[in-house]
Amino acid sequence: xxREEVFEKKPMIKVxxxxxxxxxxxxxxxxxxxxKSVILTHLIDGNKRYNxxxxxxxxxxxxxxxxxxxxxxxxxxxxxxVFTKKPPLKVVYSLTPFGKTAIPVLMSIVExxxxxxxxxxxxxxxxxxx
Numbered sequence: 001x002x003r004e005e006v007f008e009k010k011p012m013i014k015v016x017x018x019x020x021x022x023x024x025x026x027x028x029x030x031x032x033x034x035x036k037s038v039i040l041t042h043l044i045d046g047n048k049r050y051n052x053x054x055x056x057x058x059x060x061x062x063x064x065x066x067x068x069x070x071x072x073x074x075x076x077x078x079x080x081x082v083f084t085k086k087p088p089l090k091v092v093y094s095l096t097p098f099g100k101t102a103i104p105v106l107m108s109i110v111e112x113x114x115x116x117x118x119x120x121x122x123x124x125x126x127x128x129x130x
Contacts, residue, residue, distance in 0.1 A: 030075045031102060035060055035068045040099065041106050043078060047094040069093060077102065 001011070012019040013026040020026040031037050035057070042048060042056050053065060060068075072078045077099035083090040095103075117123050 027105075030077065031105075033068075035064060036072060037106060037109060039065070039068055039072060040077060040095065040102060041110060043093060043095050043099070044103055044106065047092045049090065049092055053093070072099075 001009070006023070010021070012021060013023060014020075015026045015029045018029065020029065031040060038057055038060075039053065042053055048056070050065070050069075053069075054060070054062065057065070069078065069080070073080050076096055078093050079096050081092045081094070083092070
């Protein structure tokens with residue numbers, strides 16, 4: 001099916017055994033929600049270990065991070081590589097080639113978030129304690 005046929009025939013799109021009436025809904029099933037796009041954005045700069053992601057996203061719970069990483073891996077957006085040659089066990093997450101196709105969308109969201117914060121004068125700066 002060509003892109004033109006997609007817009008003409010409007011087929012349903014199946015993701016996670018659910019049917020979606022439009023490509024936007026299907027895409028949001030994979031990257032939507034509170035944390036998936038945040039995790040993906042943190043992986044744009046390169047590989048991260050689990051604890052690095054926890055430090056960079058301090059308000060996410062361990063359980064939620066773990067579940068979201070599993071879902072992103074199942075959807076083929078990230079890969080999980082385990083290194084076991086010598087202790088301690090090391091697990092590294094990275095964007096897959098498919099996951100990298102989402103970078104322009106994610107960067108647009110980041111830019112819109114920055115613009116929104118400026119528009120609403122919503123930045124809060126805390127002085128570092130000495």
